[in-house]
Amino acid sequence: MRCLTLARAAMTQGHEICFFVSDIDAALEKRINATGIRIIRLPSLEYGCQQSSVAIEAEYETSQQETEAQCFLRTVAGYQLDWIVVDHYGYGEPWISAIKRAGYCLLLIEDWPHRKVSADLLLDPRPGSIAGDYRDYIKPENVLSGSDFNLIREEFFHEPCQPAGNVQRVLLNLGGYDYRGLSADILDALANEDFAGKLSFTVLLSQSSPAFSRIQSHMQSAQYPFSVNLIEHCDDMAGLYRTHHVCIGASGGSLWERIAMRLPTALVIVADNQKPQASYAEDNGLVKVVADYSGTAGSFDVSAFRSLVESDEVRQSMQDHSSDLLRSDGSKHVIKAVENTKPEGLTLRSAIMSDIRDFYRWQKQPGARRFFRTPQLPRWSQHRRWYQGVMSDPSVSLYIVLFKGEKAGYVRVDGAVTSSKSSSVGSSLGSSLGSSEVSILISRNFRGRKLAVNALKALVSRYPETRFCADVAPGNFASRKVFKRAGFQKTGGRRYEY
Numbered sequence: 001m002r003c004l005t006l007a008r009a010a011m012t013q014g015h016e017i018c019f020f021v022s023d024i025d026a027a028l029e030k031r032i033n034a035t036g037i038r039i040i041r042l043p044s045l046e047y048g049c050q051q052s053s054v055a056i057e058a059e060y061e062t063s064q065q066e067t068e069a070q071c072f073l074r075t076v077a078g079y080q081l082d083w084i085v086v087d088h089y090g091y092g093e094p095w096i097s098a099i100k101r102a103g104y105c106l107l108l109i110e111d112w113p114h115r116k117v118s119a120d121l122l123l124d125p126r127p128g129s130i131a132g133d134y135r136d137y138i139k140p141e142n143v144l145s146g147s148d149f150n151l152i153r154e155e156f157f158h159e160p161c162q163p164a165g166n167v168q169r170v171l172l173n174l175g176g177y178d179y180r181g182l183s184a185d186i187l188d189a190l191a192n193e194d195f196a197g198k199l200s201f202t203v204l205l206s207q208s209s210p211a212f213s214r215i216q217s218h219m220q221s222a223q224y225p226f227s228v229n230l231i232e233h234c235d236d237m238a239g240l241y242r243t244h245h246v247c248i249g250a251s252g253g254s255l256w257e258r259i260a261m262r263l264p265t266a267l268v269i270v271a272d273n274q275k276p277q278a279s280y281a282e283d284n285g286l287v288k289v290v291a292d293y294s295g296t297a298g299s300f301d302v303s304a305f306r307s308l309v310e311s312d313e314v315r316q317s318m319q320d321h322s323s324d325l326l327r328s329d330g331s332k333h334v335i336k337a338v339e340n341t342k343p344e345g346l347t348l349r350s351a352i353m354s355d356i357r358d359f360y361r362w363q364k365q366p367g368a369r370r371f372f373r374t375p376q377l378p379r380w381s382q383h384r385r386w387y388q389g390v391m392s393d394p395s396v397s398l399y400i401v402l403f404k405g406e407k408a409g410y411v412r413v414d415g416a417v418t419s420s421k422s423s424s425v426g427s428s429l430g431s432s433l434g435s436s437e438v439s440i441l442i443s444r445n446f447r448g449r450k451l452a453v454n455a456l457k458a459l460v461s462r463y464p465e466t467r468f469c470a471d472v473a474p475g476n477f478a479s480r481k482v483f484k485r486a487g488f489q490k491t492g493g494r495r496y497e498y
Contacts, residue, residue, distance in 0.1 A: 001028070001153075001253065002087055002109055002125070002151045002253055003019070003085060003087050003109070004028070004031065004032060004035070004037075005151045005152070005153050005331050006085060006109075006151055006331050006334060006335070007019070007032075007035070007037055008035060008153075008331070009331035009332045009334070009335050010335050011035070011037070012332070013332070013335050013336075013339075015335070017037050017038075018037065018038040018039070018040055018079065019032055019037060019038070019039045019040065020040050020042055020072065020075060020076060021039060021040070021041060021042060022041070022042040022044065022045075024039070025206075027232075027233040027235070031235070040075065040076075040079075042071060042072060042075050043071055043075065045067065045068065045071060058089065058090070059089060059090055059091070059092040059115065060090040060091070060092075060095075062094045064090075065090070065091060065092065065094035065095040065098075066094050066095070066098060068091075068095065069094070069095045069098035069099060070098065070464060072099070073098070073099070073102055073461070073462060073463075073464055074464055074465055077462065077463045077464075077465065077466070080350040080397070081104060082104075082105060082349040082350060083104070083105045083106070083107060083338060084099060084104050084105070084106050084107070085106075085107045085109065086106065086107070086108055086109070087108075087109035089112075092115050092117065093115065093116060093117050093118060096108065096117055096118055096119055097118055098461075100118055100119075100120075100345075101457070101458060101461045102458055102461040102462035103346065103347050103348035103399075103455070103458030103459065103461070103462055104347065104348070104462070105120045105341070105343050105347050105349070106119045106120055106121075107119065107120065107121045107122075107123060107338060108121070108122050108123070109123050109124075109125070109151075110122050110123065110124050110134075111124055111125070111126050111129070111253075111273060111277070112273035113133045113134045113136075113137060114137075114273075115137060116136075116137045116138065117137060117138055118138075119138065119142070120142065120341060120343040120344070120347075121142055121143075121144060121337070121338065121341055122134060122138050122142060122143050122144070123143075123144045123145075123149060123151075123334060124143065124144070124145040124146075124149075125144075125145075125146075125149050125150045125151045125253075125256075125330065125334075126145075126146075126150075126256070126276075126277045126280075127146060127147035127150065127256065127259075127277075127280065127325060127326065128146065128147075128276075128277065128280035128281075128284075129145040129146055129276075129277075130145055130146060131143035131145050133145070144334060144337055147325060147326050147327065147330070148327060148330060148333055149330050149333055149334050149337070150256060150326050150327070150330035150331075151253070151330060151331050151334070152256055152257055152260050152326060152328075152330060152331075153238075153257075153331075154328055154329075155238040156237075156238050156241075156257045156260040156261050157260055157326075157328040158238070159238075159242060160260075160261050160262040160319075161241060161242055161244075161245075161261050161262050161263045161319070163312075163315065163316055163319060164245035164246075164315070165312060166245075167199070167245040167246050167309045167310075167315075168198070168199060168200060168245060169199075169200055169202065169243065169244045169245050169246075170199050170200070170201050170202070170244060170245065170246050170247070170248060170309075171201075171202050171204065171240065171241065171244040171246070171247040171248070171249070171263075172186065172187070172201055172202065172203045172204070172247075172248045172249075173203075173204040173205075173247065173248075173249050173250070173254065174205075174248075174249065174250045174268060174270060175250045175252055175254070175270070177206050177208060177209055178205055178206070178209040178211055178270075179209060179210070180210075180270070180293065181209060181210035181211035181214065182211065182268070182270065182291075182293055183203055183205055183209070183211040183215065184210075184211035184214040184215050184218075185211075185300065186248060186268075186291070186300050187201065187203070187215060187218070187224065187228065189299070189300045189302055190226075190300075190302065190305075191223070191224055191225055191226075193302055193306070195306055195309065195310070196225070196226055197225040197226050198226075199226050199227075199309070200226060200227035200228075200229070201226060201227065201228045201229070202228075202229045202231065202240070202244065203215060203228060203229070203230045203231070204231055204232075204233070204234055204240070205230065205231075205232070206232060206233075207232055212230070215228065215230055216230060237254075237257065238257075238261065241257070241258060241261045241263045242261065244263065245264070245315075246263070246264050246265070246266065246308060246309060246315070247263050247264070247265045247266070248265075248266045248268060248290070248305070249265050249266070249267065249268065250267075250268050250269075250270050250274070251267050251268065251269050251270070251274035251275075251277055251278040251281070252270075252274060255267065255277065255278075255281060255287070256326065259281070259286050259287075259322045259325060259326065260322070260325075260326050260328075262318075262319040262322045262323065264308060264314075264315040264318045264319065265286075265287045265288070265318070266287070266288055266290040266304070266305045266308050267281065267282070267287040267288065267289045267290060267291075268289075268290060268291045268292075268293065268300075269289065269291065269292040269293060269294050270293050270294065271294055272294045274294065275292075275294060284321060284325075285317055285318060285321040286318060286321050286322055286325070287318065288304055288305075288307075288308050288314070288318075289304075290304045290305045290308075341405070342404055342405020342406070343402070343404070343405060344404060345403070345404070346401065346402065346403055346408075346451060346454045346455060346458060347402045347458075348399040348400070348401060348402070348411065348455065348458055348459065348462070349399065349400050349402060350397075350398070350399060350400075351391070351398035351399060351400050351410065353387075353388075353391060355398075355400055355407070355410075356383075356384065356387045358400075358407050358410075359383070359387060359410060360380065360383045362409060362410070362441055362443050363377060363383075363441070364377060365443065365444050366444075368441060368444075370476075371472075371473040371475070371476040371479065390412075395414065395415060395416070396412065396413070396414055397412070397413040398410060398411075398412055398413075399411045399412075399413075399455075399459070401440075401442065401451060401455045403446055403449065403451055406446075407443075408442060408443055408445075408446035408451055409440065409441050409442035409443050409446065409451065409452075409455070410440070410441055411438060411439070411440045411455055411456070411459055412438070412439045412440070413436050413437070413438050413459070413468075414436060414437045414438075414439075415435065415436030415437060416436060416466075435466075435467035435468060435469040435497065436466055436467065436468055436469070437468075437469050437470065437471065438456070438459065438468050438469070438470055439470065439471075440452050440455060440456060440479075440482070442455075450485075452482045452486075453482055453485045453486050456482065456483065456486035456487075456488075457486050457487070460486070460487065460498050467497065467498070468488070468497065468498040469491075469495055469496065469497045469498075470483050470488060470495070470496045470497075471494050471495060472494055472495075472496055473494065474494070480496075483496045484496070486498070
């Protein structure tokens with residue numbers, strides 16, 4: 001949901017978005033489709049994420065990350081992506097560095113300072129988090145943190161929950177899966193308490209959770225002394241929150257949705273990485289922690305929950321502290337930060353119409369067109385027609401080479417870059433031999449930094465299944481050296497291949 005919130009904000013700012021997924025919940029897929037965002041399925045691997053035996057918050061083995069990174073790069077090869085956003089505990093530096101080597105800019109969504117990463121930006125949207133939390137893992141200037149960058153959807157700010165003088169309706173939601181079945185354990189604990197008999201519970205829970213069948217069985221045999229409504233999913237979480245007086249909820253991203261809605265919360269910790277934000281929320285009077293299941297043992301504090309249910313003052317204090325804590329445009333704030341970011345090192349991005357003058361300026365530099373097939377510098381009107389034609393030609397791909405966010409040159413590819421098996425439809429040299437022809441030009445102002453070599457390495461990493469070739473003119477010793485250092489092999493008089 002965090003990625004979807006960010007995606008919706010990006011769309012309002014005019015950006016094109018697509019989701020790449022290996023597995024997706026049907027309800028989430030429906031929600032994404034409703035926005036018009038395209039969903040692309042990643043190929044299934046033998047040890048897919050859903051088959052992993054490690055904890056949800058654990059990072060995958062290095063070999064698995066490297067394999068999945070190559071799978072991802074092959075899948076995205078047919079799309080002109082400028083930024084990649086990843087929200088996945090299993091993907092750490094091995095996955096990130098493979099994507100970075102392909103010249104992509106990368107934003108990592110994180111909520112647990114525990115590992116070094118080379119992402120261009122790290123986003124921790126938890127209120128209370130600060131850039132200094134990550135000082136041992138990434139440069140503080142590359143961190144977006146705290147409530148200003150929250151990823152809470154706007155609907156949670158429109159109509160907050162009203163104070164309730166008498167608690168009757170309780171929502172129980174420990175996340176979409178609750179793989180340990182804790183929801184059933186909590187209801188069992190409350191079933192022995194007299195005060196709970198006056199309450200009615202709505203339990204939001206996936207059928208895949210082991211708690212689902214347990215609760216359903218207890219309901220059918222009337223073992224609960226209170227009313228229970230068991231639901232699989234909800235398309236209107238804000239509306240669901242609004243119809244309840246108290247929530248028993250996990251300390252994940254939904255915690256801040258409830259705080260934005262001013263819904264008094266009995267907080268349940270289900271993982272170690274949830275402890276910092278749980279402590280922050282409780283210390284600031286936003287919630288009452290009633291259980292910590294982050295270890296192998298844990299129990300529900302019935303007396304703490306009872307004090308929340310029976311104390312109007314405690315619940316009102318929570319709502320007062322929640323007021324104005326979060327800004328409603330946090331996701332738009334993130335997009336603005338991304339737009340203004342100048343990534344370190346070399347990156348590639350798709351050329352756009354506004355780059356037209358840069359292309360002309362680079363070609364006007366002394367010696368720039370010396371080894372071009374047409375060495376003569378075109379007039380501006382000719383250049384404009386050429387650029388407009390290339391930008392509308394699906395068989396040609398143009399990339400701007402960026403160094404520390406500054407335009408340093410360009411890479412041109414004539415022919416398909418999505419598969420080594422498809423015939424190129426670009427230049428005669430590439431298409432006749434079934435590969436895509438690449439050419440490169442680096443501005444004189446940026447030479448001597450190995451940008452040409454690194455840009456070519458990024459290109460071939462980005463398209464691992466594409467066969468590339470280059471036509472190097474006789475006497476162009478600099479280009480010959482560049483292509484060799486990038487891994488191209490000479491296969492003919494002027495031809496180099498990768």
